[in-house]
Amino acid sequence: xxxxxxxxxxxxxxxxxxxxxxxxxxxxxxxxxxxxxxxxxxxxxxxxxxxxxxxxxxxxxxxxxxxxxxxxxxxxxxxxxxxxxxxxxxxxxxxxxxxxxxxxxxxxxxxxxxxxxxxxxxxxxxxxxxxxxxxxxxxxxxxxxxxxxxxxxxxxxxxxxxxxxxxxxxxxxxxxxxxxxxxxxxxxxxxxxxxxxxxxxxxxxxxxxxxxxxxxxxxxxxxxxxxxxxxxxxxxxxxxxxxxxxxxxxxxxxxxxxxxxxxxxxxxxxxxxxxxxxxxxxxxxxxxxxxxxxxxxxxxxxxxxxxxxxxxxxxxxxxxxxxxxxxxxxxxxxxxxxxxxxxxxxxxxxxxxxxxxxxxxxxxxxxxxxxxxxxxxxxxxxxxxxxxxxxxxxxxxxxxxxxxxxxxxxxxxxxxxxxxxxxxxxxxxxxxxxxxxxxxxxxxxxxxxxxxxxxxxxxxxxxxxxxxxxxxxxxxxxxxxxxxxxxxxxxxxxxxxxxxxxxxxxxxxxxxxxxxxxxxxxxxxxxxxxxxxxxxxxxxxxxxxxxxxxxxxxxxxxxxxxxxxxxxxxxxxxxxxxxxxxxxxxxxxxxxxxx
Numbered sequence: 001x002x003x004x005x006x007x008x009x010x011x012x013x014x015x016x017x018x019x020x021x022x023x024x025x026x027x028x029x030x031x032x033x034x035x036x037x038x039x040x041x042x043x044x045x046x047x048x049x050x051x052x053x054x055x056x057x058x059x060x061x062x063x064x065x066x067x068x069x070x071x072x073x074x075x076x077x078x079x080x081x082x083x084x085x086x087x088x089x090x091x092x093x094x095x096x097x098x099x100x101x102x103x104x105x106x107x108x109x110x111x112x113x114x115x116x117x118x119x120x121x122x123x124x125x126x127x128x129x130x131x132x133x134x135x136x137x138x139x140x141x142x143x144x145x146x147x148x149x150x151x152x153x154x155x156x157x158x159x160x161x162x163x164x165x166x167x168x169x170x171x172x173x174x175x176x177x178x179x180x181x182x183x184x185x186x187x188x189x190x191x192x193x194x195x196x197x198x199x200x201x202x203x204x205x206x207x208x209x210x211x212x213x214x215x216x217x218x219x220x221x222x223x224x225x226x227x228x229x230x231x232x233x234x235x236x237x238x239x240x241x242x243x244x245x246x247x248x249x250x251x252x253x254x255x256x257x258x259x260x261x262x263x264x265x266x267x268x269x270x271x272x273x274x275x276x277x278x279x280x281x282x283x284x285x286x287x288x289x290x291x292x293x294x295x296x297x298x299x300x301x302x303x304x305x306x307x308x309x310x311x312x313x314x315x316x317x318x319x320x321x322x323x324x325x326x327x328x329x330x331x332x333x334x335x336x337x338x339x340x341x342x343x344x345x346x347x348x349x350x351x352x353x354x355x356x357x358x359x360x361x362x363x364x365x366x367x368x369x370x371x372x373x374x375x376x377x378x379x380x381x382x383x384x385x386x387x388x389x390x391x392x393x394x395x396x397x398x399x400x401x402x403x404x405x406x407x408x409x410x411x412x413x414x415x416x417x418x419x420x421x422x423x424x425x426x427x428x429x430x431x432x433x434x435x436x437x438x439x440x441x442x443x444x445x446x447x448x449x450x451x452x453x454x455x456x457x458x459x460x461x462x463x464x465x466x467x468x469x470x471x472x473x474x475x476x477x478x479x480x481x482x483x484x485x486x487x488x489x490x491x492x493x494x495x496x497x498x499x500x501x502x503x504x505x506x507x508x509x510x511x512x513x514x515x516x517x518x519x520x521x522x523x524x525x526x527x528x529x530x531x532x533x534x535x536x537x538x539x540x541x542x543x544x545x546x547x548x549x550x551x552x553x554x555x556x557x558x559x560x561x562x563x564x565x566x567x568x569x570x571x572x573x574x575x576x577x578x579x580x581x582x583x584x585x586x587x588x589x590x591x592x593x594x595x
Contacts, residue, residue, distance in 0.1 A: 016157065017150075017167045018209025024149040025174035025210055026217025029142050032123050033179055033222065036138055039131030040313070043081070048073045052309070053317030056229050059324050062317070067309060071298045074133060074312070075291040081132025082287030085125040085352055090279045093121040097283075097350045098265070099136070100126070100144030104172050105194055106445035107147065109453045112154070112165040119148035125352035133312040134287065135342035136353020139176045143354070146175030146214075165455045169194060169203040170210045176356070177412070178214035181227055185412025187211040189405055196404035196439055198449040226418035227316070231323045233388040235425055242382065243393055243425040246370050247432030250398040253336055253366050254437050257359065258402055260340050261442065264348030279350060286349025290342050297338070307334040311342035315361035319395070322368040323388040323417075329376075332369035336362045355442050359399035360413065367394020389425060392417050396426045401433030402442045440522060447561070451582050454558055464592055465585075470553055471546030473588035474567045474578030482507045482576075485514070485534035489521055492533060496521075503564035503581070506537050511574040512566055514539045545570045546577060550585050557582060 044050045053065040068074065089097045096103075096118050107114050126141035150171035154164030169190045177186010190207035191200040215224075235243075264286075272282050290311070297308035306327070310318035318335065321327050327335075343358040371390025374382040392413060400409035410426050439448070450456040483492060483504045496502060496518060503517035514537035521536070542556055544567045553565055567578035 013157075013159065013163055014166075014206050015209070017153070017159075017163065017170055018206035019213060020153055021146065021150050021167055021170045021174050021206065022210035022213025023217065024153075025142075025146040025171065025178045025214035028119075028145050028149065029175060029179040029214060030218050030221055032127070032138065032142055032145060033218070035123065035127040036131055039127045043077050043132045044313075047077055050309075052313070053321050055227055055316035055320045056225065057317070057320060058229060059326075062320060062324065063326065065317070065321075067298075067305060071295050071305075074294055075288070078133040078287045078291050078312075079284055081128040081134060082283040082346075082349075082351055083281065085128040085134075086280045086283040086350060088121055088128075089125050089350070089352060090282075093118045094279070096122040096125060096144070096352060097279075099347050099353065099355045100140035100142075101172065101176070101193070101354060101356065102140075102443045102445045104144045104147035104168060105443055107151065108165050108168045108172075108194055109445065109447055109455055112151065112161050112168060112455065114144070114148040114151040114168070116148065116152050119145050119152075122148070122352060126354075129283070129346065129351045129353050130313055133290070134283075134346040134351045134353060135290070135311055135313065135315070135339065135358055136346050136351060136355075137314055137357025137360075138179055138354060139356040140354020141352065142175040142179045143172045144175075146171035146178075162455070166200075166203055166206060169200055170206045173203065173207045173408075174210035174214045177211040178218045180412060180416055181215060181219060181222075181224065182412040182415035183208075183211035183215040185408050185410075185415055186215075188411060189408035192405040192408045193403060193443065194446065194453070195449055196441055196446050200450075227416040228320055228323060228418075230418055231388045232385055233323075233392070233419065233422070234383070234385045235389045235422075236386075239382065239386060240425060240428055242370075242374055243390075243429045244432050246367055246390060246394055247397045247401075247429035248436065249370055250363055250366055250394055250429065251401055251433045251436035253340075253362060254359075254398045254402040254433060255440055257340050257343075257362055257398075258440055258442050260344045261348055261355065262444070264344035268349045282350040283346075283352075286345040286351060290345050293338075293341065293345075303328060303330040304334060306331045307338050310335045310361070310365075311338040314357040315339060316357065319361055319364045319391065322364060322391045325384060325387055327368065329369060329372045332365050332372060335365040336369070339365065356399065356403075359402065359442065360395040363398025364391045364395040366398060367391045370394065389422060392419070392422050393426050393429045396422075397429035397433040399442075400430040401437040402440065404434070404439075404441050404443070404446060406430040406434045439518070448563070449582075451554075451586055452558060452561070452563065464589060465551035465554060466549045468550045468588050468592065469546060470544045470548045470550060470565075470567050470580050471578065473550055473584045474546070474580040475584065477577055480505065480576070480579045483516055483533055483537075484508065485532065485537065487533045489531050489533065489536065492516060493521060505566050505576055505579060506533055507576065512541070512543075512568060512576040513537075513574075515541060515564060515566060517562075517564060541566060543568045543573060544580065550580075550588060553580055554582075554585055557585075 150167035173190025
């Protein structure tokens with residue numbers, strides 16, 4: 001880290017980034033929050049006459065929430081919001097569609113730029129989506145808005161590409177931390193959320209500065225009380241095994257959330273492309289399905305109606321109800337599935353919003369269901385006062401695991417509830433969830449380490465990489481573990497577990513015909529483990545020759561988001577002579593640098 005190296009210019013720019021991004025995040029989050037608040041009051045309270053539960057309300061006030069007297073009004077309202085949002089986004093800034101945090105992460109790893117118009121379009125589109133009932137969170141738009149201002153600041157102050165990226169990362173953390181009144185967690189999020197096996201240490205200091213400034217500005221107008229009202233929650237050390245069990249269950253729901261979300265996104269994208277339909281109406285199609293789902297469930301029973309309403313908007317009010325033990329077990333059992341579906345339909349169809357809030361609601365409902373079930377079977381061990389702890393720990397463990405940011409999410413949610421005693425059970429649960437979810441992530445723009453990020457491409461001495469041929473760094477053919485196309489996915493998983501490698505060339509009759517990686521296995525997780533490698537391997541191969549430089553290898557890997565490259569004979573592209581990974585490149589580079 002460079003902060004105390006004597007580089008005065010760098011120190012000044014670090015302070016500049018922290019202060020400017022903090023001011024922008026504070027006022028930006030405040031304006032966006034007001035837009036959501038008054039938009040929700042207009043559409044939900046005034047038009048639909050829905051007195052919805054809201055986070056932070058005291059028990060007496062929140063207990064008076066009432067469902068819409070005419071549930072059918074949801075259809076025109078949510079359709080209006082989705083249609084107008086789609087027209088705005090796909091006409092003026094297509095990159096503003098979907099969940100904004102992922103787009104901001106992608107901007108950090110790529111060219112470090114976010115178009116200024118994205119900030120305005122993202123804010124308006126997200127307000128329309130969420131306030132009319134779309135299932136999405138306010139953190140994603142806030143992250144992209146603050147990161148967008150960070151990019152704009154880079155142009156104005158003529159920051160270097162590296163400094164611009166740090167401003168973007170700082171904006172992500174400060175924006176989310178500000179609107180959730182969680183400055184510490186937000187600052188750490190700026191450094192943790194960019195990778196799933198690394199940490200952007202240079203974003204920590206400006207992140208702390210920006211988060212506290214943004215929090216101060218936001219809190220001055222909206223108060224400094226935690227997002228969720230304080231509840232009477234207790235836990236004991238003897239209950240720790242049950243929280244670990246919650247971590248296991250949260251992992252399962254987290255993986256279901258990821259799978260459903262991206263399957264929905266792929267479905268809408270392929271359907272509209274196949275039928276040559278305009279993307280402008282894509283969010284409308286998802287909204288219409290949500291409306292009929294909610295209306296249909298409302299006619300089945302009071303419990304399914306409550307769960308269906310919990311699937312609309314951010315859903316934090318229903319988490320506040322669950323913390324007060326005001327939701328029955330039936331609702332808590334149904335709500336996670338409803339929220340997964342409505343979020344997948346809202347954002348997967350191109351609606352604008354974040355995946356953070358829905359993830360917390362899914363996790364909180366899972367935690368509440370587990371806690372209430374355990375209380376039913378073990379009332380002496382799991383008391384009523386412990387059920388709210390399961391709700392909060394469920395929020396932390398599920399989203400902390402699937403975001404690959406367990407530390408930041410854990411601290412943020414604890415700040416949102418104002419009870420730091422929950423850190424202990426949360427640590428155990430989120431650790432279990434993170435291990436079980438592995439590299440599966442709700443943020444597809446994350447990369448494993450700095451070596452795969454375009455933001456750190458210049459940290460390698462290009463001249464040295466250009467001088468090292470792939471033939472000197474690669475694993476030679478006799479040492480390569482090769483896979484047959486007739487092998488099963490289960491066999492590949494076993495080989496991965498035994499060898500700690502994540503990618504293998506596929507050989508048939510001595511010829512290279514494909515490559516299979518951990519990603520291919522993960523993307524076909526729902527398929528039987530008996531599926532053959534031939535059905536899931538990649539056949540459109542990128543390869544190197546032994547004479548190719550490591551600079552060329554690294555450029556190909558970064559550009560295509562891959563970590564393995566087969567090395568083939570120059571005169572025969574089907575004859576494998578070696579295999580090179582990002583680890584091999586770093587090892588060869590380090591060896592030369594240490595000579």
